Amino acid sequence: MADKQTQGQQMWGGRFAAQPSDIMQSINASIDVDKRMVLQDVAGSRAHADMLAECEIISAEDNEAIQGGLDQILTEVAAGTFPYRVELEDIHMNVEARLKEIIGEPAGRLHTARSRNDQVVTDFRLWTRGALGEAQAGMRALQKALVARAGEVTDAVMPGFTHLQTAQPVTLGHHLLAYVEMIERDNGRCADAAQRLNESPLGAAALAGTGFPIDRDMTAEALGFDRPMGNSLDAVSARDFALEALSALAIAATHLSRLAEEIVLWSSAQFNFARLSDEWSTGSSIMPQKRNPDAAELIRAKASLIAGQFASLQGAVKALPLAYAKDLQDDKRLTFEAFDTFGLSVKAMTGMIETISFNREAMRAAAAKGFSTATDLADYLVRELKMPFRDAHHVTGRIVAAAEAEGAELEALPLQSMQAIEPRLTEDVFSVLSVEASAASRQSYGGTSPVRVGEQVDQWKQRLGLETDTA
Structure with a gap:
């Protein structure tokens, strides 16, 4: 030895x-x-x-x-x-x-005229810059898959939830596009991180620069950096570029985890909203009927790993005086593992989204439960009977209580039962009580109306270079 x-x-x-x-x-x-x-x-x-x-x-x-x-x-x-x-x-x-x-x-x-101190952090910045680009490419692929699927289900009605309780009807296309928006912000954070890290430490040497007449602009340009870093102490000791990259990954992985959780719920027998393909399901060693959403469950866990790697790197850096200390040796292991984990997770999620099948009938039936069009009734009272919204909210609450007592959804509650609470109501009220009518009425910008969702799908297809359905 x-x-x-x-x-x-x-x-x-x-x-x-x-x-x-x-x-x-x-x-x-x-x-x-x-x-x-x-x-x-x-x-x-x-x-x-x-x-x-x-x-x-x-x-x-x-x-x-x-x-x-x-x-x-x-x-x-x-x-x-x-x-x-x-x-x-x-x-x-x-x-x-x-x-x-x-x-x-x-x-x-x-x-x-160089040290391992400026050499390692130059290598690390170059590697991280490339890894951020790969992460962005993975997220773009997932966005394309989500937009393509959203375009297939712009008018599929499903329950929208708050507190995991039925709130209002939404469209499945609208739901999927919410993740496209989240991932776009994730992509932006990665792009910002790549832009900020794109300064060259090379030439800072150990910590104080060098006495040789070097040209740091030349090496920065050759390596694709925007400029040399302006302070040699900062150049060799800064790891905020890796922290920022892992922070962006941790947030993006959190969004993957949220979507994974929804897939787990939707594919359960209790929801029955979706079915994962055989490619992305596993079985049980003892229960032959099982179809387990293991890929989605693993993504939830891996999001925690990435968040932990960010926290570990932050912990390693937070108490270090300038300039270099050997604690920083583990920065690369944590960063490499985080990018590896994210890359695998985003590819798995893309595969699941591309092949998942949706049960439109089950989603529609669930959307019709839980008095999900109660807000539409309140809005109708405001619009047609000129009630103040707070009064309309109160009247609607009484009608919901009556429907609950009769074991009926609002759409099926007899008109006379409603008129016993608000005599001015007519048959016209039923025009707003279906889940389709509710979703269609939400035509404000960014709303769940199939018309708005179709517009958003076309806009996203143009942004992502996908073929649109419009002439």
């Missing part, structure tokens, strides 16, 4: 007389996690070497050798033959050590 430790220690251990212990080696190494940043690390090294050569800090010949060696490393990574070694601690030292094996002495000049 001593020889392997020496390979890693020789990169930084000039002032040490003894080797790290085996346990220190284990707790200190991060290569199993941060090897996922190998492409970002090579990209950062390419940009840094080009800049060093342009600024005449290293020779053009050394830069040519470095670029050639990095090319070989990329070839090995693609082929799965790159030799990741735990004794070299992290991806940065693995790449540098392999580069030395390939090209010899010029590899030792690559680390001029």
Whole structure:
């Protein structure tokens, strides 16, 4: 073990007389996690070497050798033959050590005017920027699935709930589009996070900058950053970009969890609103009749994991003085796991939405229960009998109590029973008491009317690049 430790220690251990212990080696190494940043690390090294050569800090010949060696490393990574070694601690030292094996002495000049501190956070920002883009693509796919399904059910009536109690009739298309709106905000948060993180730490070195005449604008531009970060202490120590990314993911995962909970409820025998396809259901080892919505249930749990990873990273960062501390080594593990979990969850949700079937009859029947058109009756009293709304609310409450006593829904309550409470009512009142009439009447912007929902579906299809039903 001593020889392997020496390979890693020789990169930084000039002032040490003894080797790290085996346990220190284990707790200190991060290569199993941060090897996922190998492409970002090579990209950062390419940009840094080009800049060093342009600024005449290293020779053009050394830069040519470095670029050639990095090319070989990329070839090995693609082929799965790159030799990741735990004794070299992290991806940065693995790449540098392999580069030395390939090209010899010029590899030792690559680390001029940089530190692992600015190197790691540059890699991490690059990785997170790409991961945010992938998360956004996943959310876009889910939005497309939701909009497509909403377009199929613009007029399907279902109960709308508050407190999980029947409130008013809504349309299923309207319900599905609510999640499209939520996910759009989630997408915006990811885009904002990507924009804010897009500053380059490279060149901040360990914490104080460097005495070499480097060009940080050059490396920032080469790596697709908008600008170099303006303070070297902030550059190497800031992890708010990862916190912001995980915060956006945690909120988005919460929305996935809410939709998952509805799928769990809707697919139960008690609701019978929906049926998951066989692809997204599992069975029971003992009860042959069971169709379990395990994918939806797992998404609920994974939302908690992502929220926990955000909280863990916040806890790791909250008490750190400037600048770098080794506590930050776990920032990547937490971030990688959160993005992996979210990516899997959003794909699973998209698959469920694409293949779920809806029971329109059961939804309509449920919407008609629980006196869901009581507000429509109150509005009718205001509109037709010119009652103040509070008086209409009171009269409607008495009519609901009468219907409850007779075991009838409002639509089926005899007119004379209503007239016993409000004599001015006529047969015309029944025109507003069906669930279809209730939903159709909600034509305010953003309302549940099939007309408004159809308009929203067409607008979303245009925004998402889907074919519309309009000419």
